[in-house]
Amino acid sequence: MVNLTNPIFSDESLAIAYLESIRWRLYRYCPKCGETERTSPTKSKNHRPGLYYCNSCKSTFTVTVGTLFHRSKVPINKWLLVFHLMAASKKGISALQIQRMIEVSYNTAWFMCHRVREAMTPTETEKKKKLGGRNKPVEVDETYWGNNGKLPPGARGFNHKMKIVSMVERDGKKRSIHVPDVKAKTIMPILQNNVSSRSRLMTDEAAIYQKAHLYFASHESVNHRMREYARGDVTTNTVEGSFSLVKRSLYGTFHQVSEKHLQRYLQELDFKWNTRRSSDTKRFKKALKAVSNKRLTGAMLMAG
Incomplete structure (x- = not known):
């Protein structure tokens, strides 16, 4: 079981650190140039938490760049909570329920749910x-x-x-x-x-x-x-x-x-079936590890 009182679901800075520990398990790297050594946290107090500077390509980045979270205005701690709720709900959880629990608009909750389903989608190799x-x-x-x-x-x-x-x-x-x-x-x-x-x-x-x-x-x-x-x-x-x-x-x-969206729901349910012998924590982490190199925009989701 995942403890819903875990601070990563309520504190954004701890949520960012948790996501970094999963995505950058071995080392931190710049998603723009691939630099692994010459990166460092920004020193300005005005910058948002989790912002890094690459001394190689002179650009800034966060752990969300190149993931399904890219350019999202929703705090990472709320994203982690949605990932857990969807991974732990055997028969699924509705966007309306997500809306009530994390206090966002219905459109935002619906879009977040589909991004989580995108993470649960098998890769081309799989x-x-x-x-x-x-x-x-x-x-x-x-x-x-x-x-x-x-x-x-x-x-x-x-x-x-x-x-x-x-x-x-x-x-x-x-x-x-x-x-x-x-x-x-x-x-x-x-x-x-x-x-x-x-x-x-x-x-x-x-x-x-x-x-x-x-x-x-x-x-x-x-x-x-x-x-x-x-x-x-x-x-x-x-x-x-x-x-x-x-x-x-x-x-x-x-x-x-x-x-139009039936296949996405089927992929979510298949993911849960294929991980039915795993704990909620392992299922949550497996889905979270799959956010890299995936992109789902509103235009892509609503396209014919």
């Missing part, structure tokens, strides 16, 4: 690492969320809902992707890009997976229509169980999530 491996089971299933337009009277199906496909390693990591439709020509390339070809793919009886055996070591399925939910170690219970947390977060915490 995305390239495929799930599963030699004879490792990887469960795949799809689920639906929201009501994107009303269906005509008497119509059935899920075409009006947002579609999500999730891949879960047995006793391992999870990866969820918001997809435009649930068709074989859409789903199979996603599986090939994210799941190792040496894996044992496990799905339900859906027709979109009929040709999965051509791309993976094996494809085994359970027939839910015949009330078959497990056959030996063949099951999709793990991925379906992960959907329960997704739905409880979307329905119970966030209430309304637009199709």
Whole structure:
């Protein structure tokens, strides 16, 4: 557990020092020229805390330069508190709740939450690492969320809902992707890009997976229509169980999530699933370490 009375959540100077200890664990460096030795704290009393001067490129910098906090007017101690609250909340925490707790405007709280989700997003290197491996089971299933337009009277199906496909390693990591439709020509390339070809793919009886055996070591399925939910170690219970947390977060915490930002919420929930065996403190630090070399502006967030 992270102690909410910890001074780093209330004192900005201590919060800055804490962030420096995480980002500059080995040595302090100038983000503009990379200088590691000829940097020093500014001596002027009028300068804000945590400001440093680089004797090499003659510029000033702080620990927030080159991070998701860059140019933010919100004190670092409030940022750390938001990181902790989001990392420790299993089913998420709403921007309205953040607004009330740290006393900022709703727009600011909403923007901060999305920046934290950006930190929780896997890097390109992590995305390239495929799930599963030699004879490792990887469960795949799809689920639906929201009501994107009303269906005509008497119509059935899920075409009006947002579609999500999730891949879960047995006793391992999870990866969820918001997809435009649930068709074989859409789903199979996603599986090939994210799941190792040496894996044992496990799905339900859906027709979109009929040709999965051509791309993976094996494809085994359970027939839910015949009330078959497990056959030996063949099951999709793990991925379906992960959907329960997704739905409880979307329905119970966030209430309304637009199709435009759904993927960001999925990345937050995947991050928590993948670190489910870690303590809140370790999860908080892991998210905080990922703020470097990431940028999310209001224009980027609101862009089509």
